[in-house]
Amino acid sequence: MANYNNLWPEKATPEPNGGCLSGFIFVPLAVIAMSLVLSLTLGRITISGAAAVPDRGNLQDALTFVSPYDSYTLTQGPHGFSYGHMAIDIAAGNGATIYAPINGKVTDLFIDGLGNPTLIIENEIYRVTLMHGIYNVQIGDTLAAGQPLGSESNLGNTTDMQGLSCRNRDCGYHTHLNVYDKRIGTNINPLGLLEP
Numbered sequence: 300m301a302n303y304n305n306l307w308p309e310k311a312t313p314e315p316n317g318g319c320l321s322g323f324i325f326v327p328l329a330v331i332a333m334s335l336v337l338s339l340t341l342g343r344i345t346i347s348g349a350a351a352v353p354d355r356g357n358l359q360d361a362l363t364f365v366s367p368y369d370s371y372t373l374t375q376g377p378h379g380f381s382y383g384h385m386a387i388d389i390a391a392g393n394g395a396t397i398y399a400p401i402n403g404k405v406t407d408l409f410i411d412g413l414g415n416p417t418l419i420i421e422n423e424i425y426r427v428t429l430m431h432g433i434y435n436v437q438i439g440d441t442l443a444a445g446q447p448l449g450s451e452s453n454l455g456n457t458t459d460m461q462g463l464s465c466r467n468r469d470c471g472y473h474t475h476l477n478v479y480d481k482r483i484g485t486n487i488n489p490l491g492l493l494e495p
């Protein structure tokens with residue numbers, strides 16, 4: 300096992316991350332609302348006679364998880380527990396193409412209170428959060444796993460190896476990746492999916 304301890308700490312001090320917290324307060328409500336809509340929609344489809352029950356193939360689609368990069372370096376192991384994450388930081392270089400890790404829908408895209416561009420992609424099983432990149436998708440877009448969705452940057456709260464802010468500096472490029480598993484209702488270590 301590699302040593303994941305603070306190879307590239309992005310936070311010099313524990314952060315309040317108000318934006319992220321607000322995101323995680325509102326996202327569950329959005330999910331509940333979406334589920335209701337989905338249930339209603341599925342109900343209608345069932346009545347019309349089309350296949351509405353998720354089959355094994357659809358489940359497999361939802362379980363698919365691919366790397367957001369062609370290749371990457373892990374710059375920080377699981378972190379962010381103070382603001383409800385168990386995320387990792389991975390880096391492939393400024394401007395590197397970022398791919399959708401799952402088959403899913405863009406359910407949120409916002410800049411949080413710390414200036415972090417935050418992209419959320421969901422399906423029946425996973426809710427994936429990506430941060431710090433330049434994202435060229437929109438809320439409501441349906442993404443296929445492996446589909447390009449943006450490029451790596453250092454936007455928001457990123458730091459260099461010494462913990463100094465990389466705002467307006469040429470450093471700190473990476474993607475903060477958090478994966479929530481709806482089946483068990485908690486975040487899971489993304490490394491378990493990327494490097495099983």
Ligand SMILES: [Zn+2]
Pocket residue numbers: 309375378379386387388474475476
């Ligand atoms: Zn991070």
